[in-house]
Amino acid sequence: MKVLVAVKRVIDYNVKIRVKPDHSDVDLTNVKMAMNPFCEIAVEEAVRLKEKGVATEIVAVTVGPKAAQEQLRTALALGADRAIHVETDAHVESLAVAKLLKGVVDEERPDLVILGKQAIDTDNNQTGQMLAALTGMGQGTFASEIAFGDGVEEGQVRVTREIDGGLQSIALKLPAVVTTDLRLNEPRYAKLPDIMKAKKKPLETTTPEALGVAVTGGLTLLKVETPAERKGGVKVGSVDELVDKLKNEAKVL
Amino acid sequence: MRTLVLAEHHEGRLAAGTAHVVAAARAIGGEVDVLIAGENVAGVAEAAARLDGVSRVRVADNAAYAHQLAEPLADLLVQLAEDYSQVLAAASTDGKNVLPRVAALKDVSQISEILSVESADTFKRPIYAGNAIATVQSSDSLKVITVRTTAFDAVGESGTATIEALAFVADSDLSRFIGEELAHNERPELSGARVVISGGRGMGNGDNFKLLNGIADKLGAAVGASRAAVDAGYVPNDMQVGQTGKIVAPDLYIAVGISGAIQHLAGMKDSKVIVAINKDDDAPIFQVADYGLVGDLFEILPELEQKL
Ligand SMILES: Cc1cc2nc3c(=O)[nH]c(=O)nc-3n(C[C@H](O)[C@H](O)[C@H](O)COP(=O)(O)OP(=O)(O)OC[C@H]3O[C@@H](n4cnc5c(N)ncnc54)[C@H](O)[C@@H]3O)c2cc1C
Ligand SMILES: Nc1ncnc2c1ncn2[C@@H]1O[C@H](COP(=O)(O)O)[C@@H](O)[C@H]1O
Numbered sequence: 042m043k044v045l046v047a048v049k050r051v052i053d054y055n056v057k058i059r060v061k062p063d064h065s066d067v068d069l070t071n072v073k074m075a076m077n078p079f080c081e082i083a084v085e086e087a088v089r090l091k092e093k094g095v096a097t098e099i100v101a102v103t104v105g106p107k108a109a110q111e112q113l114r115t116a117l118a119l120g121a122d123r124a125i126h127v128e129t130d131a132h133v134e135s136l137a138v139a140k141l142l143k144g145v146v147d148e149e150r151p152d153l154v155i156l157g158k159q160a161i162d163t164d165n166n167q168t169g170q171m172l173a174a175l176t177g178m179g180q181g182t183f184a185s186e187i188a189f190g191d192g193v194e195e196g197q198v199r200v201t202r203e204i205d206g207g208l209q210s211i212a213l214k215l216p217a218v219v220t221t222d223l224r225l226n227e228p229r230y231a232k233l234p235d236i237m238k239a240k241k242k243p244l245e246t247t248t249p250e251a252l253g254v255a256v257t258g259g260l261t262l263l264k265v266e267t268p269a270e271r272k273g274g275v276k277v278g279s280v281d282e283l284v285d286k287l288k289n290e291a292k293v294l
Numbered sequence: 295m296r297t298l299v300l301a302e303h304h305e306g307r308l309a310a311g312t313a314h315v316v317a318a319a320r321a322i323g324g325e326v327d328v329l330i331a332g333e334n335v336a337g338v339a340e341a342a343a344r345l346d347g348v349s350r351v352r353v354a355d356n357a358a359y360a361h362q363l364a365e366p367l368a369d370l371l372v373q374l375a376e377d378y379s380q381v382l383a384a385a386s387t388d389g390k391n392v393l394p395r396v397a398a399l400k401d402v403s404q405i406s407e408i409l410s411v412e413s414a415d416t417f418k419r420p421i422y423a424g425n426a427i428a429t430v431q432s433s434d435s436l437k438v439i440t441v442r443t444t445a446f447d448a449v450g451e452s453g454t455a456t457i458e459a460l461a462f463v464a465d466s467d468l469s470r471f472i473g474e475e476l477a478h479n480e481r482p483e484l485s486g487a488r489v490v491i492s493g494g495r496g497m498g499n500g501d502n503f504k505l506l507n508g509i510a511d512k513l514g515a516a517v518g519a520s521r522a523a524v525d526a527g528y529v530p531n532d533m534q535v536g537q538t539g540k541i542v543a544p545d546l547y548i549a550v551g552i553s554g555a556i557q558h559l560a561g562m563k564d565s566k567v568i569v570a571i572n573k574d575d576d577a578p579i580f581q582v583a584d585y586g587l588v589g590d591l592f593e594i595l596p597e598l599e600q601k602l
Contacts, residue, residue: 267427
């Protein structure tokens with residue numbers, strides 16, 4: 042089974058962001074970048090499927106600028122067999138990313154596509170669902186477990202989903218799209234020898250033009266602001282003082 | 295201009311979030327219809343018909359929609375979308391699951407988790423875990439939008455919308471429901487609760503959450519958790535508050551044994567009053583807390599329960 046994994050280059054999740062003084066966007070100059078955490082989980086899951094003998098080949102794909110090849114190399118170091126870079130400097134909305142990924146899916150014909158549930162920069166939580174729609178596949182979003190065999194028929198995958206009320210289990214016909222949630226697995230770190238080996242793994246580059254996709258979208262970013270800063274309050278010395286303040290000052294009890 | 299609101303319901307009851315999404319729809323302007331898709335949903339439809347500002351409740355009552363699977367639900371919404379300039383749903387796991395699929399099938403963008411309606415085509419939404427607020431304008435003829443329910447006040451319930459049944463739209467064989475494990479408790483739902491008390495890694499284990507439960511019972515509060523507490527298996531995933539969990543904005547939020555990572559703050563910093571209980575004087579949670587109490591939660595919680 043072939044697995045395609047989509048990874049996005051985003052700001053490192055530990056970095057505190059700054060808004061540009063002209064409010065046009067968030068300032069990403071000299072900011073530490075990394076693979077989106079949910080994409081790390083996606084890569085890890087693909088690697089585990091390969092280790093279990095379920096997956097035979099893992100292809101990592103990203104859409105983004107030249108620098109995004111770093112994240113593809115990380116995916117290769119973690120266990121992907123080859124990588125595809127859809128190179129563009131444009132700001133690409135989720136719908137256009139999904140169209141580009143569809144282009145790759147049409148060429149690669151994977152049995153399973155794994156994406157993160159959400160990119161921690163735009164917080165969109167859309168691309169996997171959109172890719173599933175465009176390719177006519179079923180979707181298993183917010184996965185905390187992906188299983189084959191185990192109660193589902195040949196040619197299907199069982200996905201346990203983290204939903205607001207608890208957990209939901211569904212079966213999807215393959216090929217299918219799955220998006221990862223936090224509890225799916227705990228990603229490993231790449232080892233130095235694997236990082237070295239990854240440099241020699243195949244990385245192919247293509248473009249939106251070659252895939253026949255226009256990366257323009259229906260949305261315009263008018264302004265980016267810093268939210269109203271919350272002022273820290275006071276430290277209270279005892280439980281009695283806390284209860285008193287909540288009753289008489291904040292009036293929430 | 296007409297807006298279609300996809301209602302959310304569970305076990306025969308209209309979810310509280312729907313009244314907030316209707317409020318967002320009214321802020322956009324024009325007529326507002328509500329879609330109820332599910333099985334045996336007559337009661338849900340009646341509840342939706344009472345929401346202020348709703349003209350029509352359209353009901354797709356069929357087993358195909360019983361579990362809100364994205365594929366049949368999106369096909370239904372795509373067919374109905376012809377009549378609308380906006381389709382809205384809550385930014386819940388159900389809404390986030392289906393609306394992007396609808397948007398892609400209609401070849402339009404989707405706008406996630408709006409905080410405000412600036413005009414009929416311009417919206418504010420959080421990005422980077424709420425550390426920045428983007429104002430986005432849409433030029434699409436159909437706008438597909440999920441709504442952060444805590445950012446809009448619920449509409450009232452004195453409406454009298456008409457209820458109409460919809461013809462069945464094709465089933466899908468792409469996905470099949472197997473089962474679910476739903477949390478059942480007597481407490482209010484996290485996203486709508488007036489008081490929330492959450493525990494983090496500092497709670498030490500799942501059993502210790504009963505220290506929070508006692509206080510929650512007294513305050514009529516919902517109980518939440520940090521990711522670390524969920525990952526450690528103390529409590530189930532549906533209790534996670536944060537950037538990638540539930541968003542809450544209660545009158546009172548009490549964070550216990552939670553350090554205050556930005557991903558956690560993203561889910562609760564719009565609470566009116568924040569209390570932090572933490573043994574580390576320097577924990578970042580104190581920077582957003584109105585009232586901070588430094589100390590050992592195992593001593594503080596029993597005393598707090600007793601004094602409430
Ligand atoms: C992609 C991504 C998404 C994420 N999404 C979320 C999310 O949605 N929600 C979320 O919460 N996190 C999320 N996180 C995780 C987040 O970064 C933090 O790791 C997490 O919030 C930490 O949880 P915590 O505060 O319980 O644990 P810790 O950071 O370990 O803090 C524990 C705190 O308990 C205190 N403590 C310990 N013992 C006691 C005691 N006896 N009495 C009093 N205080 C005590 C300590 O002083 C400490 O401050 C996400 C991370 C990533 C990368
Ligand atoms: N530019 C991109 N390149 C590759 N994958 C992407 C890109 N943008 C989004 N994705 C995938 O879609 C997931 C969800 O992103 P989003 O819908 O933007 O929140 C990410 O975790 C990735 O797996």
